[in-house]
Amino acid sequence: RKKLVQSKASVPTTSFDDIGGHERAKKELKEALDFLIHRDQISQYGIRPIKGILLSGPPGTGKTLMAKAAAHYTDSVFVSASGSEFVEMYVGVGAQRMRELFQEVRTLAKRNQKTSGIVFIDEIDAIGGHREGSQHREYDQTLNQLLTEMDGISTDQDIRILVIAATNRKDMLDPALLRPGRFDRQIEVDLPDKKARLHILRLHTQNKPLAEDVSLERLAVETFGFSGAQLESVTNEAAIYAMRENSPEITQRHLSAAVDKVMMGEKTDREATQ
Ligand code: ATP
Numbered sequence: 001r002k003k004l005v006q007s008k009a010s011v012p013t014t015s016f017d018d019i020g021g022h023e024r025a026k027k028e029l030k031e032a033l034d035f036l037i038h039r040d041q042i043s044q045y046g047i048r049p050i051k052g053i054l055l056s057g058p059p060g061t062g063k064t065l066m067a068k069a070a071a072h073y074t075d076s077v078f079v080s081a082s083g084s085e086f087v088e089m090y091v092g093v094g095a096q097r098m099r100e101l102f103q104e105v106r107t108l109a110k111r112n113q114k115t116s117g118i119v120f121i122d123e124i125d126a127i128g129g130h131r132e133g134s135q136h137r138e139y140d141q142t143l144n145q146l147l148t149e150m151d152g153i154s155t156d157q158d159i160r161i162l163v164i165a166a167t168n169r170k171d172m173l174d175p176a177l178l179r180p181g182r183f184d185r186q187i188e189v190d191l192p193d194k195k196a197r198l199h200i201l202r203l204h205t206q207n208k209p210l211a212e213d214v215s216l217e218r219l220a221v222e223t224f225g226f227s228g229a230q231l232e233s234v235t236n237e238a239a240i241y242a243m244r245e246n247s248p249e250i251t252q253r254h255l256s257a258a259v260d261k262v263m264m265g266e267k268t269d270r271e272a273t274q
Contacts, residue, residue, distance in 0.1 A: 010077045010112040012068035019065050020203050020228060021196020028187050029053065029070060036074050036116055036162055051153045052163045052182050054124070056170040057189035060229025063166035066189060067120040070164060076116040077108040083126030086142045094127070094142035102149045102161065109159045116160040121146070124165035128177045143174065150182055191227055194220050200228050204235040209242075211249035219255055226262070233265075234258045 016026050035042055035050050042049060053070075055063040064080075071078035081101055086094040105117035121127075127142045146163075153161045165183055167173065177183050192200055198220035205216065223231060237258035242250040 010108055010114065011075060012071045012078050014065055014068040015072050016069045018203065019062055019069060020200030020231075021192040022062065022066070022189060023196075025055075025066065025187050025189050026069075028185075029066060030073065032185050032187075033070055033074050033162075036076075036160055039160055048181065049153070049160070050162065050185055051150050052165065052177075053185045053187060054170070054173075054178070054183040055164065055166045055187050055189050057168060058191055058227060059168050060227035061189045061191060062228045063189050064120070064122060065228075066187075067118065067164045067166065070162075071118045074116055074118070074162075075114060076118045076160075076162070077105060077112055077114050078118050078120065079105045079108065080120035080122065083121060083123040083128070086127050091141060095145035098142055098145040098149065105161060106159050115158065116162070119161060119163045121163065121165045123167065124177070125167045125169045125172045128165075128174045129169070129172045143176075147176065147182065191225065192231075194224075197223055197226065197231060200231045201235065204232050205250075208235060208239055209249045211251040213252050214250065214255065215252065218252075219259070222256070222259055230262050230266070233262045237261050 016030070019026065032050050032053055035047070039049070055066055057063060067080070068078060070076075079101060081097075086097065101119060105119050109115070109117040127146065150163055153163075163183075165177075166189075170186070178186070198216055201216045201219055201223075219234075223234065226234070234255065235258070238250050238254040241254040241257055242248075245254075247254070
């Protein structure tokens with residue numbers, strides 16, 4: 001049987017400094033995470049603990065990175081699952097897996113002597129999307145189990161649990177998920193603007209041999225509309241072009257060709273799905 005938790009590395013090494021742009025989102029997220037760090041203070045004031053944070057935005061903008069950085073920032077163990085994994089399971093199996101995911105985070109925290117854990121659920125819309133009629137009984141059970149697990153999170157447990165979910169279809173979510181005490185913190189993770197694109201390009205070329213002629217500034221202008229994941233692809237493809245030509249350095253020409261390739265790739269993907 002397929003194991004839900006893919007990563008056994010307890011606390012992720014990704015930090016907020018590894019994420020380009022998203023300055024506002026990072027600030028909002030850190031503010032929410034500070035509640036997790038200062039648990040004693042918040043219970044002293046009788047503040048309700050934050051249980052769920054929803055990251056929403058287009059694909060490839062770094063939502064998974066943000067969740068990992070959140071775990072790093074709070075020294076929390078991290079487990080993850082994708083909502084799509086729960087789809088088309090027999091009734092009861094999805095709910096069981098959801099329960100196991102929360103057990104896993106607690107076990108992992110204990111084993112690593114950590115006091116907090118983050119459960120990351122990507123593509124939450126696959127289990128928490130708007131439903132009509134009763135044909136999706138399995139989704140209901142999985143979603144209900146998630147809500148039960150979240151309702152069970154309390155301040156006086158040894159291990160603090162925070163659930164971070166990601167979606168690129170926030171409008172599709174079941175309102176039950178967005179109620180107070182559930183995913184009541186919502187953070188937008190949008191496509192990067194020019195400054196953020198430059199930041200991301202810098203991060204992903206840090207360890208690559210760039211030629212003198214390369215202007216990442218210009219590249220940031222040319223990649224309007226690209227996501228972080230696409231920018232990462234551009235730097236990687238450019239490196240491949242350079243290597244194929246035995247060029248010791250990556251030149252602006254390699255980068256421009258890579259931009260075209262990534263743009264074309266997107267187009268063919270889109271055509272194929274139309
Ligand atoms: P999806 O919604 O498709 O799951 P996502 O928003 O979770 O995507 P990630 O999986 O975090 O996106 O990003 C994919 C990859 O793209 C990252 O591993 C990283 O290499 C790169 N990337 C995306 N956004 C950024 C960013 N803001 N800064 C640096 N790298 C980024």
